[in-house]
Amino acid sequence: MKLNPVISSRVRQIPESATMKIADIAAQLRSEGRDIISFSLGEPDFETPENIKRAAKTALDRGETHYTQGSGIPELREAIAEKLKEDNNVDVSPADVLVTPGAKQAIFEAICTFIDEGDEVLLLDPAWVSYEAIVxxxxxxxxxxxxxxxxxxxxxxLQSHITRDTKLLILNSPCNPTGAVYGKNAIKTAAETAEDHGVFVLSDEVYEKIIYGAKHHSIGSLIPDRTITINGFSKAYAMTGWRLGYATAPAPILQGMLKIQQHSVSNATSFVQRAGVEALRGDQGAVRAMVAEFEKRRDLMIDGLRKIGIECALPRGAFYAFAKVSQFGTSVEVTEKLLQDALVAVTPGSAFGPNGEGYVRLSYATSRQNIEEGINRIEASLARA
Ligand SMILES: Cc1ncc(COP(=O)(O)O)c(C=O)c1O
Known part of the structure; x- marks a missing residue:
């Protein structure tokens, strides 16, 4: 059946997610018995810490299985407001917090609340794929x-890209896919530019805790009246499957987001919100251990790539290396070759925007053994080229 004519033009213009596509091919090869090493994952390979799981189980057993307030349970909004004050210098009250089923949902609600037909949104290229799709x-x-x-x-x-139609700038530090962390000056300059030109900022801080020796700066501490700060539990607490995130923003924006949430997903899952309280208020040892391990893997990945002649900037945060491969072909050619010939799955840099062409993204959210073996395979495959 030809469905294309009945699919809205808005949906038709969204390209299929390149990361999902590679994951699908890798899964297919795996099901054929091929031993694929995946550097394409966007999630920590650690288990959710036990204390967090326990909090969810206790809430379930207590019967917390019903709808909650659309904006989230008061205890979690309190814990988030405290966290924002302490970690981010963003001074908000629990009423200024919206709990969402994942940071992605918060980003979706923020953009839909904010953007009218034709409004321009500045994305820093290369940028995480979902921003463009949601805009x-x-x-x-x-x-x-x-x-x-x-x-x-x-x-x-930034200034030369701002027009009368520019409404929003999306910042993502630490950054997916580059691992870049914006320093104090960069954040300050972005804040001044936004203020001078009446532009709002969506700051996606989901990788905040996964940072190596650098300091995270929240633009919301400088221009709270112009910032939508978004964060979540997926990356910091290895909770991707739980779907829990949050946002804080000026009241009218947050109210708009709440409306979208109420009429679409209602609320974040009740007992998952209890787990969120424990994640924020409980022991942070598991986060520190995870980040320490990521840092070792980062070094292994970057050293390994450089040793085999692949240039790569040192990522200061998140768990991705963005490596230059233009001497071997286009992003997609190299990705396909690595998958078919080396049995290593990476993500083509071009998926993150035209400026990502000539690069591939390698996630090091996998074991050190896999990183070593994957690098060996890449070296052997490129030597066969
Ligand atoms: C930059 C960025 N923001 C948001 C998300 C989604 O986070 P969540 O799982 O909380 O929806 C991801 C996940 O890959 C991401 O890379």
Missing amino acids: KFAGGKPVMVPVSEQDGYVPVD
């Missing part, structure tokens, strides 16, 4: 602002 769903126009490795993937010239 398009909302009828907005993504404007890709190229950022380069030489500049630490930080925007040096």
